[in-house]
Amino acid sequence: MLRAAAAGASRHWRLAAAATPGRPSAGLTRSLSAAATTDPTASLRKEVQTAPTAGGTGIGDGSSAALADGKHFTVTLFPGDGIGPEISAAVQTIFAAANVPVSWETHEISVANVKPGDPLVSREALDSVLRNGFGLKGPMATPVGKGHKSLNLTLRKELALYANVRPCVSFPGVKTPYENVDLVTVRENTEGEYSGLEHVVVPGVVESLKVITRTASQRVAEYAFKYAADNNRSRVTAVHKASVMKQSDGLFIEVCREVSELFPNVEYEEMLIDTCASALVMDPSRLDVMVMPNLYGDIISDLCAGLIGGLGLTPSGNMGAACMLAEAVHGTAPDIAGMNKANPTALLMSSLMMLRHMKLAAKADDIERAVHAVLKEGKYRTGDLGGSASTTEYTEAIIDKMSTGK
Numbered sequence: 001m002l003r004a005a006a007a008g009a010s011r012h013w014r015l016a017a018a019a020t021p022g023r024p025s026a027g028l029t030r031s032l033s034a035a036a037t038t039d040p041t042a043s044l045r046k047e048v049q050t051a052p053t054a055g056g057t058g059i060g061d062g063s064s065a066a067l068a069d070g071k072h073f074t075v076t077l078f079p080g081d082g083i084g085p086e087i088s089a090a091v092q093t094i095f096a097a098a099n100v101p102v103s104w105e106t107h108e109i110s111v112a113n114v115k116p117g118d119p120l121v122s123r124e125a126l127d128s129v130l131r132n133g134f135g136l137k138g139p140m141a142t143p144v145g146k147g148h149k150s151l152n153l154t155l156r157k158e159l160a161l162y163a164n165v166r167p168c169v170s171f172p173g174v175k176t177p178y179e180n181v182d183l184v185t186v187r188e189n190t191e192g193e194y195s196g197l198e199h200v201v202v203p204g205v206v207e208s209l210k211v212i213t214r215t216a217s218q219r220v221a222e223y224a225f226k227y228a229a230d231n232n233r234s235r236v237t238a239v240h241k242a243s244v245m246k247q248s249d250g251l252f253i254e255v256c257r258e259v260s261e262l263f264p265n266v267e268y269e270e271m272l273i274d275t276c277a278s279a280l281v282m283d284p285s286r287l288d289v290m291v292m293p294n295l296y297g298d299i300i301s302d303l304c305a306g307l308i309g310g311l312g313l314t315p316s317g318n319m320g321a322a323c324m325l326a327e328a329v330h331g332t333a334p335d336i337a338g339m340n341k342a343n344p345t346a347l348l349m350s351s352l353m354m355l356r357h358m359k360l361a362a363k364a365d366d367i368e369r370a371v372h373a374v375l376k377e378g379k380y381r382t383g384d385l386g387g388s389a390s391t392t393e394y395t396e397a398i399i400d401k402m403s404t405g406k
């Protein structure tokens with residue numbers, strides 16, 4: 001593990017690193033500093049909004065018109081496959097009950113609906129998210145090892161959703177071996193091991209290309225540091241395996257070091273992916289905000305979700321320069337699809353991240369309080385949390401708590 005958090009020698013090393021060619025320009029430095037001002041609502045929430053671009057104008061640019069226009073938003077909804085439609089309906093019901101000023105533009109996208117020769121995601125669906133600035137996505141089925149490219153990957157690439165953010169914070173009353181977990185993973189979302197560049201060299205030998213670029217590493221690192229600065233978090237850890245992948249992961253951490261120079265109030269350290277996995281299981285409080293390439297982020301973010309009770313609870317937001325796509329990170333749960341047994345919490349919590357980006361933090365807080373109250377009380381819990389409540393009963397319990405304010 002290479003640490004750069006402490007003062008003294010490591011600080012000196014960090015400054016030396018910043019003097020290397022490729023250091024962000026003065027213009028970038030200025031815009032990052034300007035963007036690093038604390039959001040007035042930041043103290044309210046741990047996972048409040050962080051503008052996705054260095055200039056701080058990205059997500060919700062489309063929304064500024066909506067804000068001026070009586071704070072009404074249109075959100076593109078992709079209900080998805082399996083349990084997706086059930087949990088999407090639960091979120092819509094709760095939003096309606098809470099009078100959230102959102103209307104929905106629904107697009108059914110599914111591998112099952114794609115005709116040969118058609119694009120996986122229609123231009124109309126992509127344009128809808130870009131126009132609205134916000135999207136909410138249920139899980140989508142991906143055939144394993146064959147067939148179509150993942151719809152999720154397609155959306156991330158087409159919408160340039162360069163960072164996936166998952167705040168993993170313990171829920172009151174949800175017992176796991178860990179208490180007071182409070183972690184955030186920031187995953188590079190567009191390249192790395194998921195570039196989709198694989199080919200057979202000769203029969204029996206397959207080559208898969210991992211692509212790391214300065215541009216993508218820089219924007220995700222900037223996002224992670226700005227998130228930390230805006231949300232009063234003390235440390236960013238760059239997770240890597242540069243001991244083996246010296247050039248690709250080497251470039252990733254080189255860029256993270258450079259970006260860390262622009263955020264002197266946020267501690268910076270580097271940690272090998274294997275060390276990080278062990279540290280998270282031994283003592284999650286050891287970590288704070290983590291930033292990492294795509295595959296590592298996929299694995300570590302699920303590990304963190306496990307620490308707080310599983311994927312059925314964990315929110316996630318995909319951040320792009322032009323839009324935000326909030327999504328549940330669990331799959332389509334085909335074993336319980338259509339049975340009114342799904343837990344809608346993950347999609348709901350993701351939608352609350354979205355509300356906070358819309359500067360509707362008060363609405364998000366009201367709904368989140370109700371979720372916490374229901375989970376803490378323990379009377380209505382879905383099967384994945386050891387209960388027997390249906391999706392509908394759980395949804396109604398949340399609405400009931402909102403209306404009683406308890």
Ligand code: NAI
Pocket residue numbers: 083138139140141142143152311312328329330331332333334335336341342343344345346382384
């Ligand atoms: P899965 O997450 O769908 O299911 C794993 C287990 O967790 C199942 O027992 C399921 O019932 C349960 N579960 C998941 N979400 C739940 C919820 N909200 N409430 C209650 N129980 C829940 O993972 P699996 O089976 O590996 O994948 C099924 C399909 O989902 C595959 O086609 C896969 O490609 C797709 N998938 C899509 C993702 C996405 O769209 N982001 C992410 C992961 C998988």
